[in-house]
Amino acid sequence: MPGLAAPQYCVGSALLRRSFRQSFPPAVRGEGAYLWDAQGKRYLDFSGSAAVNFVGHGVSEIVSAMTRQARSLEFVHGSQFTTPIAEQYAEELLEFAGEGFRGGAVYFACGGSEAVEAALKLARQYQVEVGNFGRSQIISRNQSYHGATLGAVAVSRNKRRREIYRPMVREFTSVQTPYCYRCAYECTDSCRECGQRYAQEIEAAIAAAENRVAAVILEPVSGATLGAVVPPPGYLEKVAEICRREDVLLVADEVMTGMGRTGRNFAVDHWGVRPDILVAAKGLSSGYAPLGAVIVSEKVVEAIAYGSGAFIHGFTYSSHPISLAAGQSALSYSRALQLVSAANSDHEGTLAAKLKTSLSALRPLRTVGDVRGIGLLWAVEFVSDTQRKSPFPQSANFCGLVAQTALERGLLVYPVQGCVEGDSGDHVLIAPPAVSSAEQIDWACQELASAIEQAAASL
């Protein structure tokens, strides 16, 4: 194009890939925690792709369940039929989501963004059903990511993924996310006190909107954008209490954290918080088929059931039987192997406890600013000066460099830029399958340390 410098493009593919500036090895096989490319090179999947795979690659039980379903019935449309698998699996998920969802219902979608869209519309419809016609705003948090579709972009605050689409979406209010390593209130007590101040920001935003807020959406543990940031004690509890009092629905986006990834069925369980709507995807099917779910509490279901009587929304591929077979089988595999327990980093001897210890060995490295996370969801944040917590220049793409160096060593991590005010800031996300071995975790942490040193030396 005229006026543009000529970067190095990787062209010649009929596939519109994620980037024209990066080459991607063709993946052909997966087993356990490993993936192989077409050249036969093996990679340890230390990020579960993008925090997707929880049960391991190549699980034949899941493939068989999908095949069985495809043989008997591949698809019906939700306007004409329900299916036994949709009914059974919805019940299983409600039970998995716990007491707060007794009497609720599940809406299935094809991934996280679709599920978020459905959740936002459900929140709006709930408010209309109960007579709050003016409530259509959604409060979200800075540095959040809720998906790539335009409704999800409207409530997401990942600057790099949002900026050019801003003119196309409605602007809602957003508030700060507690991010202890760079606390906005500059606290010295690990955000113990200021968790309440962050929660009050939500209260103030609801008040300022004067009865126009339908819902608050948040990632209980910040996923990709901030990188596995765990909320301070008391924060989520306070947010839930404010929402309940103000008749605002609480939507917990657990696309990345749900289905056991943090060592509880859902991350909100760590704090005993019961959202009105839970959104799951990624680990729901562990990537065996596209799947998302909106898990809806009884209060919301009843408002619609006894109100207008129909959810005004629908995707052709909602409740796709083959995806549901993948999800149902992934859940039963996870249960059989007790993978949620394996992901609990608070219990000695678990895989997650091992990961926590092994990752702390990275702390002394001169470019490592923070190592944080919970369960099997961790992030390593990089800085150019650990005292000042100075980020690397955005143009250095330090996390990309680490990830590329790691990939060459046969280790997969998930690099994300923008944790500092949406522009600079580098981290890699670590989210291994829960079937990884302690030896694999040790090897991965050693290789990651070497990749970080190698990337730093190349600057």
Ligand SMILES: Cc1ncc(COP(=O)(O)O)c(C=O)c1O
């Ligand atoms: C918290 C969260 N919500 C929603 C999404 C969107 O999910 P998907 O990419 O499956 O559409 C993501 C994806 O990374 C996510 O992390």
